[in-house]
Amino acid sequence: MTDRPGAGDDRVLTGMVWGVKASFLGYLLRMPGSRQKTCFGAGELDTGEFYFSLEDDSSFDRLTMTGLLKFRGLVELRAHGGMLNVQLINPWLDISVRQTVLSVIDRAQPVDSDDRVELVTVAMPAPTTDGETVMWSAAETYLVDTAVPIFNDVYRPREPFDPITVRIMA
Incomplete structure (x- = not known):
């Protein structure tokens, strides 16, 4: 099942786009x-990047541009008969x-758990606005120590991953 936002779909106005890591x-x-x-609010764009819909921005302060932005969706990447199984959840x-x-939900925890694991640090650029939305474009990402096992120990801590773009309502 693929939940894919398209032209004219309001979900493309807000959310997060991330390619994870092109070589991976x-x-x-x-x-x-x-x-x-x-599925569940995530989709794949024509660029090969993944889209996660914005679920909650009520803990985000638009004056200081700090706080928590919660996105929704599941991206599952499987190979080697399931021996490699990366799940990016919410x-x-x-x-x-x-x-x-x-961060994403830690799939090693029970399904109803809110335990999270940090994936990447993000170098947020200065946001831009068009009056209706605020956007951080092409923010650089770097793998954190705790996420190395998620990618089967292939990448080292601080390895550059693909940039993210985030858009919220102003």
């Missing part, structure tokens, strides 16, 4: 039997003056 996705595409699944972006971190 390229590797998966070359593997026989590999698969990608998006990402949250915690933006502070000191550091910005993207």
